[in-house]
Amino acid sequence: MTRLGKLTRNTWLRVGLLAGVVALAVWGLATQWPQVQAALEKLELWQVGAACADALAGLFCMMLAWRALLADLGSPLPVPVAARIMFVGQLGKYVPGAVWAVAAQVELARDYQVPRRRSVTASLVAMATTLVVALVMAAVTLPLTSSRATHRYWWVVAAIPAAIACLYPPVTRLLLNLVLRAARRQPLERAVSLAATFRALCWTTLGWICYGLQAWLLIRQFAHDGTYLHGQLHLIALSFGAYALSWAVGFLLIFFPGGIGPREAALVATLAPVMPAGSALVVALASRMVMTLGDLILAGFGLTVRRLRLGSQDTP
Numbered sequence: 001m002t003r004l005g006k007l008t009r010n011t012w013l014r015v016g017l018l019a020g021v022v023a024l025a026v027w028g029l030a031t032q033w034p035q036v037q038a039a040l041e042k043l044e045l046w047q048v049g050a051a052c053a054d055a056l057a058g059l060f061c062m063m064l065a066w067r068a069l070l071a072d073l074g075s076p077l078p079v080p081v082a083a084r085i086m087f088v089g090q091l092g093k094y095v096p097g098a099v100w101a102v103a104a105q106v107e108l109a110r111d112y113q114v115p116r117r118r119s120v121t122a123s124l125v126a127m128a129t130t131l132v133v134a135l136v137m138a139a140v141t142l143p144l145t146s147s148r149a150t151h152r153y154w155w156v157v158a159a160i161p162a163a164i165a166c167l168y169p170p171v172t173r174l175l176l177n178l179v180l181r182a183a184r185r186q187p188l189e190r191a192v193s194l195a196a197t198f199r200a201l202c203w204t205t206l207g208w209i210c211y212g213l214q215a216w217l218l219i220r221q222f223a224h225d226g227t228y229l230h231g232q233l234h235l236i237a238l239s240f241g242a243y244a245l246s247w248a249v250g251f252l253l254i255f256f257p258g259g260i261g262p263r264e265a266a267l268v269a270t271l272a273p274v275m276p277a278g279s280a281l282v283v284a285l286a287s288r289m290v291m292t293l294g295d296l297i298l299a300g301f302g303l304t305v306r307r308l309r310l311g312s313q314d315t316p
Helices: 001-010 010-029 034-043 045-072 078-092 100-110 116-145 146-153 159-167 169-182 194-219 231-254 262-271 276-308
Strands: none
Touching: 010 100, 010 194, 010 231, 034 262, 045 078, 045 116, 045 231, 078 100, 100 262, 116 146, 116 159, 116 169, 116 231, 194 231, 194 276, 262 276
């Protein structure tokens, strides 16, 4: 085992890193707490609770998509184990930089004899799948509800063809082998199959439906009725598209940990036609709180389930 491999398996180092990323996630929420608190005062408790439930369901669906890809590559994992790897590892997205979540998932997956190549592949394809569904959802819904957002963020929608092409197995394999070659790793044993890609797309789409409902529960409290909106279906379409677009903006601007800042700005801009800027900011901050709490709750769930199943002597 290399020196780096021994270091990444050190229990105390892992505990320290986990505490650090949790602190960063909490700090990102705490720095906006005065605004978040004001937002919560304008929302009913059942709306916040239902939005949290939708966020948790969406995150769980994303985990199942990643698990389906990893199983197709030859490393099937039980749901509790997959939950532990995905939900604890994804806290790395709150660390500045674009690779920490994937790196954390790769190292956690090694505890279950998952080769690095497979876990890297599953994580990157899962991220690409999530982005593709978000872009398609925004492209389908926003032209019907917010032409202003479509014009302002045209470059996000323009990324759809390239993102979809990256999901085609031969293209996926070519790109990932280039990444592995640059990292001086062996090429992939095999590409993700079309069947597994389709399963991952189905789980991811279901997850995005949950995310859209989370946004709708928060937006409906502030959206005004008028000539712009034509009933609840129009509002639901706007909610789905606005959140999908704002998430994609935060994801593509990789220098901002967890998309903090760009995601909220994009959501406020997209919602501007149907509510005042102050109300749109309330929605953006409340959504950030809900999604961050979802990340923290499921990370705790992953650790707890693993300890119940495998014993407290294992590494965190």
